[in-house]
Amino acid sequence: MELYDLVMRRRSVRNFRPDEVPGDIVEKLVNAAASAPTGCNIQPLSVVTVQEAAGRAKLGEMIKRQPWVKNAPLSMIFCLDFWRLKRWAELSGVEFRGHDAFSHFLLAYADVMCAAQTVVLLAESLGLGSVYVGRLPYVADDAREYFGMPTYVLPLMLLCLGYPKTVPRRVPKLPPAVIGHREQYRPLSDDDLRTAFDEKYGAFDGDARRYFGRVLGEALEAEEQGEGEWLEGSRARMAEKAVASNAEFVFKVRYRADLMVETNAAAIDIFKNAGFDCFR
Numbered sequence: 447m448e449l450y451d452l453v454m455r456r457r458s459v460r461n462f463r464p465d466e467v468p469g470d471i472v473e474k475l476v477n478a479a480a481s482a483p484t485g486c487n488i489q490p491l492s493v494v495t496v497q498e499a500a501g502r503a504k505l506g507e508m509i510k511r512q513p514w515v516k517n518a519p520l521s522m523i524f525c526l527d528f529w530r531l532k533r534w535a536e537l538s539g540v541e542f543r544g545h546d547a548f549s550h551f552l553l554a555y556a557d558v559m560c561a562a563q564t565v566v567l568l569a570e571s572l573g574l575g576s577v578y579v580g581r582l583p584y585v586a587d588d589a590r591e592y593f594g595m596p597t598y599v600l601p602l603m604l605l606c607l608g609y610p611k612t613v614p615r616r617v618p619k620l621p622p623a624v625i626g627h628r629e630q631y632r633p634l635s636d637d638d639l640r641t642a643f644d645e646k647y648g649a650f651d652g653d654a655r656r657y658f659g660r661v662l663g664e665a666l667e668a669e670e671q672g673e674g675e676w677l678e679g680s681r682a683r684m685a686e687k688a689v690a691s692n693a694e695f696v697f698k699v700r701y702r703a704d705l706m707v708e709t710n711a712a713a714i715d716i717f718k719n720a721g722f723d724c725f726r
């Protein structure tokens with residue numbers, strides 16, 4: 447299959463068969479992460495693979511309402527790892543201060559995600575499905591303790607993998623004409639912007655189940671795996687906030703403006719606990 451077709455075929459998969467992912471496949475995935483592009487070829491990355499029941503259960507406990515976390519036969523924890531570099535510098539009698547510099551955090555985070563997405567595509571080509579779980583940094587205190595990560599190791603992205611039981615249909619996305627800009631950035635007119643989002647999200651009819659079914663499979667897939675709280679919680683919040691449009695749904699229910707800054711403060715504290723004090 448052409449790589450382009452593979453990239454276009456990929457979906458976030460949340461419903462996995464229980465079959466174990468064989469050791470040689472896991473090895474290839476880790477090798478892909480270790481071979482990914484990396485700023486300055488410095489590799490500030492570690493990947494913890496989790497296949498045993500205890501580790502999977504612990505991840506599921508930490509990340510609530512997402513049953514695929516405990517159901518996935520393989521999870522990969524992508525960590526920004528300055529511990530190894532700092533220790534090497536110490537052993538060599540030179541200074542390392544990446545953890546004190548936001549600019550280096552940013553570069554290293556880019557490294558982490560280059561590696562993660564390389565794994566996603568390799569996994570897809572090997573018949574595996576995967577889904578990112580972005581909540582991991584907010585439970586990093588717990589994750590670092592359980593998985594034995596020292597200071598300067600920060601788990602930033604969880605990738606759950608396995609052989610798909612079902613593959614969701616494509617969720618609507620903004621078209622390439624909106625995302626891509628030729629040579630110069632071209633801001634959309636208000637009318638074009640409204641049209642782009644209307645076409646992406648479709649008519650809003652106030653039905654959370656239909657909305658999730660069309661735009662964002664997570665809540666319905668969670669319900670199918672015995673976790674109805676997500677859908678119920680969204681419904682309750684829609685009623686409470688009298689949500690009447692797609693934008694209101696996104697910014698009052700799903701991607702809440704009122705929580706953005708609050709979450710930010712919590713993340714800064716958690717990152718500081720891991721030795722990263724470069725956000726003030």
Ligand SMILES: Cc1cc2nc3c(=O)[nH]c(=O)nc-3n(C[C@H](O)[C@H](O)[C@H](O)COP(=O)(O)O)c2cc1C
Nearest residue numbers: 456457458460512577578579580581617662663664
């Ligand atoms: C940074 C990031 C965080 C994500 N976090 C979650 C998550 O916590 N739970 C989940 O089910 N999907 C998560 N996803 C997957 C998105 O929901 C998914 O990519 C999006 O709905 C588009 O669907 P597609 O991947 O099938 O194209 C995440 C994706 C990214 C890139």
